[in-house]
Amino acid sequence: MTTMAMRSNSHEKLAEAAQHSRALIRQGRHTGPTAGLAPGCVQANLMILPSSLADEFLLFCQRNPKPCPLLAVTEPGQHAVPSLGHDIDLRNDVPKYRVWHHGKLVSEPASLDEVWRDDLVSFLIGCSFSFEEALVADGIDVRHISMGVNVPMYRTNIPTAGTHKLQGPLVVSMRPMKAGDAIRAIQITSRFPSVHGAPVHLGDPSLIGIHDIQQPDYGDPVPVHADEIPVFWACGVTPQAVIHTVKPEFSITHAPGHMLITDISNTSIASF
Structure with a gap:
């Protein structure tokens, strides 16, 4: 089988999986x-x-x-x-x-x-689900995935670039990581500009207006261990803010x- 044929076959299988998942959702068989x-x-x-x-x-x-x-x-x-x-x-x-x-x-x-x-x-x-798959494939623990919960998301004090009618704060999603994994995560997610790209902030949450990292505005809290730093990505929930x-x-x-x-x-x- 040629490389092109293999890619076509792989794409067809992915599309079938997507269509099956949408069918489950449309039929009310997947609600989460x-x-x-x-x-x-x-x-x-x-x-x-x-x-x-x-x-x-x-x-x-x-x-x-x-x-x-x-x-x-x-x-x-x-x-x-x-x-x-x-x-x-x-x-x-x-x-x-x-x-x-x-x-x-x-x-x-x-x-x-x-x-x-x-x-x-x-x-x-x-x-961000797209780049999370690449992080997991590289052996990086994505905490909310390993815990089976929704990613924690926070309103920040970082303003978006508003228009005449639309303005509001940037919302970020957070994944705790060891420093080495955080560096690797920056490298990996930089390759995905169409799904938020590289992080917008690392470290102290208070610097971007987050006062309690265990109280997300959306999603579920996850623990940040003593040897980890929180890593924050721009989030597609921003329009809701x-x-x-x-x-x-x-x-x-x-x-x-x-x-x-x-x-x-x-x-x-x-x-x-």
Whole structure:
């Protein structure tokens, strides 16, 4: 078998795994976080806004590529994303959504069928699950994975580069590591700019406005051992902090840790 044929066969298997996982989610047979589902496939954060705010949010993403690396943007009302998977239905392929009215969380449905509108534009944003797979493959302990919990995430005092209508704090995800592993993690994640890239901070959490590392704003706490330092990456939950700050009339996001699984392979987005 030629190298090209092997790659094609591998991609087909990944796409089948992604489609199977989406089917489980769509049927309500998987309702929890998506970490570990369809290994090797890119997962995506989701932000859905009325078309009146879409251009503004696109500009926000362009100004903030670390927390908001765009994988795809839909046309108004479109719920398919053929560039990420031929059978994707954004209304039903995320295990848990969050619906917001004027910045207030009003529901966490498993389907958007009852709230979908023809003016909604969807933004698919890169997720750190992709680079975590590379970290684990290199033998680095990713604490929330080894514990079977959701990654801890925190609002910081680091401002995003705002637009006229959209501004708010940077949200980061944290993984504790020994110093040597942290250096290696920087090298590895730098190869994944489309899923947040290298860390934005290492060490003392108080320097970025985090006063209790055992009290994350999203996700679950994990222990940081005496011989470890906390390592922080920009996080795709940042748009939810923007919603909390700006309070748009209507918006939809994924629930933290509950991602859209795509047919795209993690290796295809790595820079070497």
